[in-house]
Amino acid sequence: MKAAAFDYVRGATLPEALEALRDGGAGAKPISGSQSLGPMLNLRLARPARVVDLSRLDDLRGVSETHDGIRVGAAVTHADIEDGRHEPLRHAFLRHVASGIAYRAVRNRGTLGGSLAHADPAADWPLALTALDARLELARAGSSRVVRVGEFMLGAFTTRLEEGEIIAAVLLPRLGHTLRWGYYKLCRKTGEFAHASAAAAFDARTGLARIVLGALDGPPAALDGLARDVAQGGAAAATPQAIQSAVAGAMPEADSIDRRMHAAALERCLAQVFEN
Numbered sequence: 001m002k003a004a005a006f007d008y009v010r011g012a013t014l015p016e017a018l019e020a021l022r023d024g025g026a027g028a029k030p031i032s033g034s035q036s037l038g039p040m041l042n043l044r045l046a047r048p049a050r051v052v053d054l055s056r057l058d059d060l061r062g063v064s065e066t067h068d069g070i071r072v073g074a075a076v077t078h079a080d081i082e083d084g085r086h087e088p089l090r091h092a093f094l095r096h097v098a099s100g101i102a103y104r105a106v107r108n109r110g111t112l113g114g115s116l117a118h119a120d121p122a123a124d125w126p127l128a129l130t131a132l133d134a135r136l137e138l139a140r141a142g143s144s145r146v147v148r149v150g151e152f153m154l155g156a157f158t159t160r161l162e163e164g165e166i167i168a169a170v171l172l173p174r175l176g177h178t179l180r181w182g183y184y185k186l187c188r189k190t191g192e193f194a195h196a197s198a199a200a201a202f203d204a205r206t207g208l209a210r211i212v213l214g215a216l217d218g219p220p221a222a223l224d225g226l227a228r229d230v231a232q233g234g235a236a237a238a239t240p241q242a243i244q245s246a247v248a249g250a251m252p253e254a255d256s257i258d259r260r261m262h263a264a265a266l267e268r269c270l271a272q273v274f275e276n
Contacts, residue, residue, distance in 0.1 A: 003041035007050040014059040014168070015141070017052050022141040022164040024050035030166050031055070032075050035102075035110040036118040060113070060168060063088055070172040071137075074113025082107060091175040092276070093201070097128045097183055103191045113167035119153045122193035126153055127214035128183060130222065131199035132173060139168035146171065150212075153219040178205040182272030184265050185215065196261035198269035202231055211270075213250050213262055221250040223266075230270065238270045 009024075011017030021028045027049030031037050034055075040046040054060055060075035063086035070088045081098035084090040101107055101115075101124050115125045116136065129149040136152055138145050141164060149170075152160050161167070180202045185194035197214035209231035211223040226246040229237040240263075247263045254262075 004044055004047045006041075006048050008053065009050060010053040010056070014054075014057050014139070017054055017057060018139060018141040018164070018166070020050070020052045021166070024048075024052070024164075026163055028052060028164070030117075032060070033077060033109040033111040033114050035106050036114055036120075054166065055111075065174075066171075069174050072112060072170040072172060074116075074167040074169055075111050078102075078107035078110050078112070078115075079104070081112070091179070093128070093132075093175065093179065093181040093183065097124050100124065100183075100185070112170055116149070116152065116170070117159060117161060117167050119155075119157050119159045120193065121156050121218060121220075122195075122197070122215040124185070124194075124197075127197055127199045127212055127220045129170065129172075130220045131181075131183075131201045131210045131212045132175075133201075133208060133210060134173065135171040136167055137169040137171060138165050140165040144168065150220070150222060155218045173203075173206065173208070176203075176205065179203045179208075180273050180276050182269035182276070184269040184272065186261055186265050194265075196258070196265040198262070198266040200227070200230075200269050200273050202227075202273060211246075211266070213247065213266065215262070215265075216251060223250060225249075230273075235270075235274045238267075238274075240267070243267055243270070 009020040011020055029048035030052050032054045060073040062073045064071050065088050078098045078101045081089050081094050115123050134149045135146050136149055182200040185197035187194055194215040200211045202209050209227045211227040212220045214220045223246045243263050243266050247259050
């Protein structure tokens with residue numbers, strides 16, 4: 001199938017693109033890498049009256065260091081991160097996550113902001129960036145606001161984005177050599193979305209201690225109690241019983257097979273933490 005007819009707009013600047021989205025109202029959709037919206041258009045699952053192209057806006061493709069972290073434009077691609085094209089993003093954790101997303105053809109086009117805005121529960125970046133306690137800069141014509149990644153996704157394919165609003169940037173904490181991390185997902189074959197996934201990040205310098213479970217029915221689930229215990233007790237606190245209990249608390253309605261898969265992903269994720 002081919003997409004239903006729509007008006008195509010490419011703003012020369014970010015303010016122009018945001019004005020085009022505002023003027024299009026509920027019938028306008030932003031597009032960048034087109035790895036999510038593109039197939040939905042072709043299958044006619046989405047039928048916007050106007051599509052606003054953000055892919056070539058310099059304001060969304062830059063990466064810069066700030067006084068407290070890193071500002072990453074939402075149109076930076078997974079391949080940009082995987083290949084280390086931006087020096088501030090050459091951290092092993094980010095490159096590990098990026099390199100495991102789908103296939104190279106998808107990574108060449110797919111964007112950081114697009115993945116977050118699509119809000120697939122099994123996607124990589126919502127999980128990984130929740131573990132880092134990153135924030136999102138949301139922009140609309142005439143205003144902007146900041147929300148935490150962990151509070152952005154409300155449910156499967158549902159976010160806090162309002163009409164005419166886009167993700168302009170991801171605000172990462174500074175990632176140094178003191179960060180200990182883990183990221184593991186279980187897939188039936190390479191390139192598929194995860195059936196179970198987990199991410200963890202600990203930094204004694206900043207006090208960061210996060211363990212997050214992904215590939216659930218809704219947003220990633222933070223395992224705060226287990227994270228606190230591991231931060232205090234190290235590997236000794238990550239017992240099979242503690243892991244199983246944390247998983248059961250995060251997904252009480254799941255069946256035993258699903259819980260075992262998530263427990264396995266979490267166990268392997270934490271093993272990476274103690275190795276890194």
